[in-house]
Amino acid sequence: MIDLRSLMQPHRIVMMLIFAGIVIWCAMSLRWDWLPKYAPLALQGIWTTLWLLVVTVVLGFLLAVPLGLAQAVGPWYLAAPAKAFCTIIRGTPLLLQLWLLYYGLGSLFPQFPWIRSSELWPYLRQAWPYAVLALTLSYAGYEGEVMRGAFKGVAKGQLEAAKAFGMPRLTMFRRIWLPQAIRNVLPTLGGETILQLKATPLVATITVVDIYAVSSRVRSDTFIIYEPLILLAVFYILVAGIIALMFHWLEVKVLGTGSRNGSAG
Amino acid sequence: MTGLLESLGLAQSAELLSLSPPGWGGNLLRGLSHSLQIAFGAYALGLVIGLFGAYGKLYGGKVTRDLLAIYTTVIRAVPELVLILILYYVGSDIINKISAAMGGGRVEVNGVAAGIWVLGVVQGAYATEILRGAIQAVPPGQIEAAKSYGMPAFMTMRRVTIPAMMGFAVPGLANLWLIATKDTALLAVVGFNELTLETRQAASSTRAYFTFFLAAGFLYLMVTLFSGGIFARIEKWARRGQPSLKGGGR
Secondary structure: OOHHHHOOHHHHHHHEEEEEHHHHHHHHHOOOOHHHHHHHHHHHHHHHHHHHHHHHHHHHHHHHHHHHHHHHHHHHHHHHHHHHHHHHHHHOOHHHHHHHHHHHHHHHHHOOOOHHHHOOHHOOOOHHHHHHHOOOOOOHHHHHHHHHHHHHHHHHHHHHHHHHHOHHHHHHHHHHHHHHHHHHHHHHHHHHHHHHHHHHHHHHHOOOOOHHHHHHHHHHHOOOOOHHHHHHHHHHHHHHHHHHHHHHHHHHHHOOOOOOOOOOO | OHHHHHHHHHHHHHHOOOOOOOOOOHHHHHHHHHHHHHHHHHHHHHHHHHHHHHHHHHHHHHHHHHHHHHHHHHHHOOOOHHHHHHHHHHHHHHHHHHHHOOOOOOOOOOOOHHHHHHHHHHHHHHHHHHHHHHHOOOHHHHHHHHHHOOOHHHHHHHHHHHHHHHHHHHHHHHHHHHHHHHHHHHHHHOOOOOOOHHHHHHHHOOOOOOHHHHHHHHHHHHHHHHHHHHHHHHHHHHOOOOOOOOOOOO
């Protein structure tokens, strides 16, 4: 992916030397003595961030398929609510949605005795179910809009051919319509997944301990400001890079080519 | 009976949301005006950075181009919340250093100005990419024609490039504006008194979480829908005289 010759231009070598100098300066003169103490917590935070990302992307995508389908070809009584859902999710900040669910629902549930005595209560008392719900709905809202275009973009002739073969509607959807639609949106999907990664730190505001929350705790415990933030930024850049590479690999595998708008950057 | 209860519940909500002091409506509107101020400022700053960034990326030297590539890549890969914290601390550090060098004491940073600086730098990265794409979409012949008339670079930009690229840039810039209004909510985490934080304060002191969060959501949604209408008109204006693409493409 990375062309070695393009990296070896003189001005880039100088820039890389300067960058290496900055890294060495950071390693030598900034404070890293807090690292060993917080490393186990940080690993836990990284794990939380990653599973939150994977779970909400998968669930959100599953929800986005019917949302997109309803908007693309559904009757008006399905299309209108789906459209309203997407508009509301995209029109309000995720932080507000998260707080509405956590503080709003969270303050409503204890008022009902039957919820308190149900088996779900131990989960509803924690913060992560609200985080998963909010992030899932948000991803579904953005992705539903994308899937609408994707379903509409499938060539009509393919569907007509399937119909002419006498394929049942569900088989047609499973074998032709959905795979074609996913092919169409793979590049967009990669970008949306990186956006979802960038949305995860918000869950720290409702007491879910992800990697962002760990860095905030380091900051408030030790009054060291820049070092945890720099590490945090590096972590997100790395994960975003890995996601971009994974989708690039997927595109090459599925489409036979990489995305036309080039690799990251 | 249920109808009566409902009207009673709504009456309570209306009281909570009323504009005069026992209600919190005034606080919400003040928060909204702070949010909009920050969003406008950050958007304007982002456009200025974006214009310079796009020109730098297209016509700048090798080092400028590489530095801008690093800027846009890093800003777009790091969550806004983290960037907000980093830029906030960097900004207040710089201001304090300057003030110390001039013999002053610690400076209290104005919330709106800090928000504009922080979000503006983030917006700049996205605007750079949008404007670069739009400038590249302008047929090169038009710019060559301007050059052959002997127009100076700045006049070419003002008279040819910017008007011609507007049609391509407006959809992306509309999205960017929506991102700006929604990103102001993130400043609540750093403690700026914008709409989301005002809402949370009102909600936690009255315990009426649903009422206030729904009201704030409604305000954000109104801003979004209203700007959607405005941008549709701007796009129509920016595309004036261009052939319609209706029925073409997919």
